[in-house]
Amino acid sequence: MADPSTLAAAVAADTAIEAHAHAGPRGARPRLAFSRRNVFLYGTLIVVALYYLLPLYIMVVTSLKGMPEIRMGNIFAPPVEITFEPWVKAWATACTGLNCDGLSRGFWNSVRITVPSVVLSIAIASVNGYALSNWRFRGSETFFTILIFGAFIPYQVMLYPVVIILREIGLYGTLWGLIVVHTIFGMPILTLLFRNYFASIPEELFKAARVDGAGFWGIYFKIMLPMALPIFVVAIILQVTGIWNDFLFGVVYTRPDTYPMTVQLNNIVNSVQGVKEYNVNMAATILTGLVPLAIYFISGKLFVRGIAAGAVKG
């Protein structure tokens, strides 16, 4: 049974709460839609978005116009008569040098360059990163430092030496030569990416796998690889975008019939004979940029997640 005095105290407390019940604000604090904070925040976002979207808008609009309409000069105006002819021309019939089969040749060249480069560089870099974070060996830190140092040397310095190396091993001017170059130059940043990601995976997991009798490759394929999907997505995005957009290596290490899409685009846009076909140029540019854009839109969410996951521990 409750003691009468404590019971009285409880009743007194109840009335004290009662007295406060109706006074003043209650529940969630109201938020103004047009508070100063919101105006600044959304205002800035809208302005920045417009700044970046306007050029894209002009490109799309121009590429859908015929030349007479473009000559009128209203670059912001939407097309009066929508035509897809510039797109077809850019893809299939635009001339660069002697070839008149449009960007399609460059597109397939770029695919043939990008796919093996991405697969090869990521395969090697992920094993590198795994070995450097989990199987420390004598000098592994030194090796890693040297590798990272490579990321800070400007590519231009190495252009000519690489030309000589490729010539000596007989790969100069071939697609495989360019693939080797992309694989090597992607190595520092990708290794760093994978090493840091694997370092964030608890060491005990690795130890448990060793007790369970898995070896170097067993742990890599069965334990680490399945856990590293986000960072693989990040690496794929980085590499596809980087290699697809590369111009310098493409123009130096290939020949006209193996030019990647970017080099071919440059040749179309910068050709000086005849009329400047702005609509074809715009269409060609959008076509070239479509692949990285598509990659980003498909995997943007994974990209952010992977970057964040890798960034936690380094």
Place this chain on the structure above:
Amino acid sequence: MSSIVVKDLTLTYGSVNVLNKLNIDVAEGEFIVLLGPSGCGKSTLLNCIAGLLDITDGQIFIKDKNVTWEEPKDRGIGMVFQSYALYPQMSVRGNLSFGLKNAGLPKPEIETRIARAAKILQIEPLLDRKPAALSGGQRQRVAIARALVRDVDVFLFDEPLSNLDAKLRSELRVEIKRLHQNLENTMVYVTHDQIEALTLADRIAVMRGGIIQQLADPKTIYNKPANLFVAGFIGSPAMTMLKGRIEPGGDVPVFRSGDAAVPLAGYDGHAPAPGREVILGVRPEHVTVRPAGVGAHAARVDLDEPMGSDSLVWLTFAGQPLSARAAADHGWRHGDAVGLDFDVSKASIFDQASEQRL
């Protein structure tokens, strides 16, 4: 027969000596707990036994086989980690079978072993779940089962209960003890929790700075700590340390601190020679608080910490703090004068210079 023998084990990282000429001998079926504060080298020792760390010098024998250069999988050990270390992309069944598949065991054999381990640890309904869908306690059960399916003689536990909340910890502690009773395997268990050590161990190795301070059964560790460090580390609430010196008395030497004198009649150890600077260590339960004027000594009440079942009373005795266990309803308050009695037969005397028990 010895199950594990570690001989002159030395491990150095650069210039840091983590383990220095460490020797330990674990008997067949024994439950050994490596206990110590963080950084004392207990986990390092366990990792060395497991073969997960390359040692600098020394030898390790498991079941009389020299395994110093063997891979972890060939040492006949199973290991349980603090963070469970379950493979997140595999189901519980996958986790249990991973090691067995690596060892190339036939499928029916794998099935029987998993079934047996799952039954022992009561995780049968969880076999097809992923680790992410399990609670902490269930995960640690699976981790123990993963060590169990390997059908090994030696189990190594690396702070297996540290990530669990207090209630689960005490539940699983009992379960591990029961597991040991049923399996009778050799177990080496690393922890910084003295309750775990005292409840589970056949023998405890208290470590500090890569050196085993004392290796003995829990009773000896608790009642006759080899030195000041062990005495202070074991026991909660901690042992009280009173500084003083030994003086000649009537029949027995007397411990004197300020104006208080404690005759050392019945001390379980070498009663030291008079004139020595010593520390008298008394556990709270060996101090009895009495009404003023009744006990052999006088003290003043400082603070009272009620703990439910009993109460810890902090006293000032001869100018030094002293804690005593008292009944929960003792009724003394701050500032009260009280009397005291010591149970000298359960106390420990340490040399001030060497910190060793006398």
